[in-house]
Amino acid sequence: MQTQSMSISEQHRIGLRDLLINETNTPVLLQLARSVTKNVCSIEEPEEALDYLTAHTEDIHKLMYKRHITRDLLFKYLHKRQPGTYTDFTKADLVMRVINYWDQQLNAGTMQVQSSAIVDTYCPTQPCREEEFPIHLIARKFGEWFFDKYNSDQLKLTDLWSDAALQLEVIADDGTSEMQCASAEQVLLALISAKQQFGFYFNPNLTHSGVQGRIDNFGQVVVLCCGTLHTADRSVGVFECVFGLLRDPHANNNWKPKKFKCLLRSELRPPRLHTLTASETLQTALTLPTTSDTLD
Template identity: 30%
Template sequence: MNKFANWERLGLINFFNSEAAADTAIPVAKIVSKNMLQTPQTNSEAIDVILLHSSSTESILNRKSIRKGNLFRYLHSKKQSVTSEFTKQLLIEKILQYWKQLYYLSDDDDDGTVNTKNELPQDVQVPASNHNSIATNDHHPEHFPINQMARTFATWFYENLNSNRLQANDFFCDCKCTVRFLENQQILMEEEHLSAQNVLEFCQSLLSKYNLYLNLNISHSGTQGRIDCHGLVLVLTCGSLHKVDQFVGTFEAIFGLSRDPFSQNNWKINQLNLRLHNFNTQQSQNTSLSIEQPTLITSNAIVPLLSLSMPKGDDEIG
């Protein structure tokens, strides 16, 4: 049995590839291998060595090469707050808690393997079904491959959006993005952006112009997948809007994904419908808002889509 659960492996990969800890993977790999191997040349090679020769996630994060500052900067980059009297152990516990919430897929998916299928942009991949798990849990929609795919894509997209790492080639060249700013269900402003570059520039403006952080509700209640009548994969998401230390509203986003036959058949975004609720671009604060995470069933725009097809097998997706 593998020593690491899926959420631990995905979390460690994310950590070592982050700016906060990018220079720690190779030193840690040298330590766990006791310098008995040729020095890894890339983070990916180093991570493979670390996972193979380490006993637990805690033992990895406790290595001297990973300093308290690395852990703190990583949590800060993910907008995760910590107490002022933090220790290295408390930071590690906070990171593990964050990873489990972000990457946890199912109660039965504890064999530690990360099978991959249906490649997404920027090397994001969709976990293939664990056949033993699906056989006993296919009555739980949360475990369906379409919903696992949705969570994987949504995690990738919002992390790259919030850190300004999206690229034009993550979108189809004729991608369409519709954006509505709403206050008490009334549309204050509506925008439409056409082409990959224009959609990318709008996504970047959420950080530069509006200074927003989109906090995804990664649970099954906030992120799901569907197939429309044309075979398009829809990813339905929602969450809360934040500025620094400030809650400013909620959002819903509907993504349309399809494979690009001219880009190694990778998944790309061909449409995006975004609704920003109770976010007034002229105001910096709205203290009357509730900070409870929104769910898909509270969205008038998303509820009709929840009745669309939700295939139970990988072969039915794309």
């Protein structure tokens, strides 16, 4: 009697896309796809790699235990999606928790999957929902990219404009501190010092309710972003940020931050999910115009 092999469900496929299609983990996805296909064909595109991977792997558990998916990769993913919810650090426990997280999102109908790249496009045949406007896609991708690099201590001077400027306010139990600085070197030092001083992990709300784009009076792209602050074992506050972005013609015309305005505030009972509408310091910026057009 033959048994029917399990296949990877659509929900787990969505989860794998969330886990593996990003700047950090896409090389892992490509390695996995080449491995399961025995390198018989050239695979360069992430979505193509995901198609091969799910077509040639029968079971999600078998896939998650492959050596390319490391304990460190799973831990960082969980820490981003469910900070402070894990108690064990074995790979077996992390695999179980990641799959359970995907299954819970299916039941709740709230799985959020980020775009793998910033693409300046719009819906050609029908009006986009506002959250799909190019300016909001850029904002969400920037928020994901920035806080991933910031949390992992990989933010570099070349990621900022050389004349970047920062306004930083920290409201803690023992008082308020404010600082301003200009130049990429000073901005980077201030950001790193604030993170290390308090031991914060920044968990941005990467949905439309937590990250949006606007156009300022000079026609520049402004990213509004908020989220929760965490230490090793608990949520301790919220953050609210405004980033001013400009394209850098000397860096493949990529968007780079030039202006930073950040508020870090400790709270006894932080919200589970901080939103822009609840962000006191972002209300004025939220009134700036948006656009449904592509961005040149």
